Amino acid sequence: MSILEIENLTVTFHTKDKITRAVHNISLSVEEQDSIGIVGESGSGKSTLAMAILQLLPKRIARIEGEVILDGKHLFQCTDEQIRKIRWRDLAVVFQKSMNALSPVHKIGTQMSDIYRIHESKISKKKLKEKIISLLEMVNLPSRVYDLYPHELSGGMMQRVSIALSLMHNPKLLILDEATTALDVVTQGQILSEIKELEKELNLTRIMITHDMSVVASACKKVAVMYAGNILEFGYVKDVLVNPLHPYTQGLLKSIPTFKGEKKNIRGIAGALPDLSVPVQGCIFASRCEFATDICYQVKPTEELLSGNHRVACHLVGGMEHANVNHS
Amino acid sequence: MGSFIIRRSFTGILIIFVAIFLNFMLIQLAPGDPISILSGQDSPSPEMEEALREKYGLNDSVGVQFLTYLRTLAGGDLGESILSGRPVSEMIGERIGPTLMLTLTTAILALLIGTLLGIYCARRPGSKLDNLLSGLSYLFDSMPSFWLGMMFILLFASWLGIFPTSGMVDLRANHSGIAYYIDVLHHMFLPATTLTLLSIPYFFRITRSSVIQVMSEDFVTTLRATGMSEGRIFNKYVLKNSILPTITVFGITIAYMITGVAIIEIVFSWPGMGSFMLNAISRRDYPLLMGIYLVLSISVAVTMIVVDVLYAFIDPRIRYSK
Ligand SMILES: Nc1ncnc2c1ncn2[C@@H]1O[C@H](COP(=O)(O)OP(=O)(O)OP(=O)(O)O)[C@@H](O)[C@H]1O
Ligand code: SF4
Numbered sequence: 001m002s003i004l005e006i007e008n009l010t011v012t013f014h015t016k017d018k019i020t021r022a023v024h025n026i027s028l029s030v031e032e033q034d035s036i037g038i039v040g041e042s043g044s045g046k047s048t049l050a051m052a053i054l055q056l057l058p059k060r061i062a063r064i065e066g067e068v069i070l071d072g073k074h075l076f077q078c079t080d081e082q083i084r085k086i087r088w089r090d091l092a093v094v095f096q097k098s099m100n101a102l103s104p105v106h107k108i109g110t111q112m113s114d115i116y117r118i119h120e121s122k123i124s125k126k127k128l129k130e131k132i133i134s135l136l137e138m139v140n141l142p143s144r145v146y147d148l149y150p151h152e153l154s155g156g157m158m159q160r161v162s163i164a165l166s167l168m169h170n171p172k173l174l175i176l177d178e179a180t181t182a183l184d185v186v187t188q189g190q191i192l193s194e195i196k197e198l199e200k201e202l203n204l205t206r207i208m209i210t211h212d213m214s215v216v217a218s219a220c221k222k223v224a225v226m227y228a229g230n231i232l233e234f235g236y237v238k239d240v241l242v243n244p245l246h247p248y249t250q251g252l253l254k255s256i257p258t259f260k261g262e263k264k265n266i267r268g269i270a271g272a273l274p275d276l277s278v279p280v281q282g283c284i285f286a287s288r289c290e291f292a293t294d295i296c297y298q299v300k301p302t303e304e305l306l307s308g309n310h311r312v313a314c315h316l317v318g319g320m321e322h323a324n325v326n327h328s
Numbered sequence: 329m330g331s332f333i334i335r336r337s338f339t340g341i342l343i344i345f346v347a348i349f350l351n352f353m354l355i356q357l358a359p360g361d362p363i364s365i366l367s368g369q370d371s372p373s374p375e376m377e378e379a380l381r382e383k384y385g386l387n388d389s390v391g392v393q394f395l396t397y398l399r400t401l402a403g404g405d406l407g408e409s410i411l412s413g414r415p416v417s418e419m420i421g422e423r424i425g426p427t428l429m430l431t432l433t434t435a436i437l438a439l440l441i442g443t444l445l446g447i448y449c450a451r452r453p454g455s456k457l458d459n460l461l462s463g464l465s466y467l468f469d470s471m472p473s474f475w476l477g478m479m480f481i482l483l484f485a486s487w488l489g490i491f492p493t494s495g496m497v498d499l500r501a502n503h504s505g506i507a508y509y510i511d512v513l514h515h516m517f518l519p520a521t522t523l524t525l526l527s528i529p530y531f532f533r534i535t536r537s538s539v540i541q542v543m544s545e546d547f548v549t550t551l552r553a554t555g556m557s558e559g560r561i562f563n564k565y566v567l568k569n570s571i572l573p574t575i576t577v578f579g580i581t582i583a584y585m586i587t588g589v590a591i592i593e594i595v596f597s598w599p600g601m602g603s604f605m606l607n608a609i610s611r612r613d614y615p616l617l618m619g620i621y622l623v624l625s626i627s628v629a630v631t632m633i634v635v636d637v638l639y640a641f642i643d644p645r646i647r648y649s650k
């Protein structure tokens with residue numbers, strides 16, 4: 001059963017001098033106990049997508065079209081009060097900059113208790129403290145963290161606090177926005193495996209935003225490749241990473257250095273993200289695609305559904321025969 | 329926390345010592361000779377001048393003069409005014425009350441009004457009221473205090489006649505009891521309003537920008553994501569974070585007012601330290617001047633200590649760092 005259904009979601013930012021289309025017509029369905037990685041380079045709209053689902057975009061400048069259905073509820077039709085009830089119980093998040101995720105002048109324990117009580121007001125003081133400490137222990141933090149202030153913790157510890165915080169009400173869906181990006185590789189690995197452990201215990205469904213393909217490879221079942229507000233390729237990690245069909249995905253994978261790989265295999269994708277305030281007629285990736293032909297500039301490719309729910313938006317895939325991608 | 333207060337008080341005392349030394353040196357270096365004023369305008373005899381120098385220890389070396397000063401200071405003795413011959417501590421004692429009353433009333437009023445307006449506008453940035461108050465705050469900021477004071481006297485005292493032009497009490501009326509206090513309030517209204525209006529902009533602007541800045545911080549987004557109500561986010565979390573700069577400004581403003589209130593006191597003939605200090609300067613009454621400076625430096629140092637301790641009380645990041 002799908003827990004989250006995103007239908008034709010478009011987000012535009014209306015600022016003083018321009019209109020930026022940060023998310024363009026995205027549809028995505030998240031099954032229960034899925035773990036979906038969303039990858040893409042900086043500025044491709046990953047956080048905007050997450051913030052749109054969370055309804056945390058600044059109302060004054062962000063226009064949202066489309067539907068987001070969480071567990072049967074149409075989020076965009078909910079009142080503020082209904083959204084507040086959904087938050088943290090059904091939908092929790094861990095943000096990128098955990099160091100600043102909590103107020104610097106309140107103790108960790110106070111803040112966690114305060115947040116817990118938003119949705120569970122009847123708990124006694126003693127029970128609440130026990131609950132918070134057990135949450136801290138669940139993410140391998142000592143109980144003394146309860147009485148500490150955020151600046152007294154290391155980046156990795158704050159990340160764990162954020163994870164403990166996000167899991168306190170057993171949310172149906174957890175969004176992690178670059179939750180491990182700022183950490184060193186060892187801590188990142190530890191936290192990823194802890195998340196996977198907890199996931200089994202708590203039946204979590206997870207969306208993981210990252211620009212790191214290796215995080216997707218090690219911690220996600222499915223992956224969506226995002227570029228300039230569009231999803232270009234979607235499918236099981238084992239399909240997409242082994243047999244990437246979209247030229248952009250291929251480029252992303254080639255830009256990861258391997259231990260054995262010869263130097264010539266390491267290269268990025270030439271060029272930069274297109275200006276999101278200028279509408280594009282054809283394929284959004286055409287300006288940087290080495291396979292681009294005339295049709296790519298004129299017609300936007302439709303999504304082709306291949307076997308195993310593998311979806312690709314590229315003229316080369318589907319109707320036309322795909323060029324040999326493994327050119328070396 | 330305890331060790332922080334001790335550490336902070338220690339530096340405070342050190343600062344007061346430095347202030348004492350600087351005061352002493354400044355006055356030593358200043359031009360002018362009190363003896364020539366003391367001994368009168370018309371051709372004083374050298375013998376008399378010499379006797380006066382001896383009496384006030386002005387023949388000793390600078391070092392000895394400083395030590396003498398410190399020693400008597402330790403005994404609570406600020407010396408005698410060269411001009412009136414009365415103990416300096418007694419003279420300051422008479423004058424410091426009105427100054428403190430005016431400064432503290434004004435500082436607290438400005439703090440309350442400025443902070444509340446700042447918070448109100450920060451929650452509605454860009455609104456009509458916000459634009460109006462921001463404009464006014466710059467206007468009052470650029471106004472010389474004596475000019476505003478004189479305009480008030482012209483308007484409310486001379487033309488409308490609803491407030492007295494000068495002084496702290498009506499000497500002819502000889503009020504007592506409640507009537508006396510009401511009379512003082514009546515006299516204080518114009519100088520206090522002038523000072524308050526001129527100090528509100530500091531609090532207004534710092535609170536407004538601080539609240540706006542804190543509202544855009546990541547932890548506010550986290551709290552929103554958890555479903556916490558906007559009211560609680562603001563009252564419990566945003567306020568405590570944004571009040572910190574206001575406390576600093578309060579300390580600086582008080583320090584600034586203690587030393588800057590003089591002009592307003594002179595404009596309104598307020599019987600405080602202001603006119604008193606100017607007199608002491610122009611007549612080169614060294615003991616009196618040093619006494620006044622000392623009291624001012626101690627007031628400023630004490631305010632700063634209180635502000636720092638208050639700050640550390642709210643912000644744990646200060647408490648633990650050296
Ligand atoms: N509040 C905002 N106002 C205006 N434009 C915005 C706002 N937030 C994001 N954008 C624009 O939306 C686009 C997508 O930004 P977004 O933060 O979603 O990218 P991202 O994929 O999360 O990047 P990163 O990997 O760096 O976090 C960018 O062009 C950005 O400039
Ligand atoms: S549609 Fe054309 S331009 Fe776009 S990715 Fe495919 S080949 Fe490249």
Ligand SMILES: [Mg+2]
Pocket residue numbers: 046047048177178
């Ligand atoms: Mg982002």
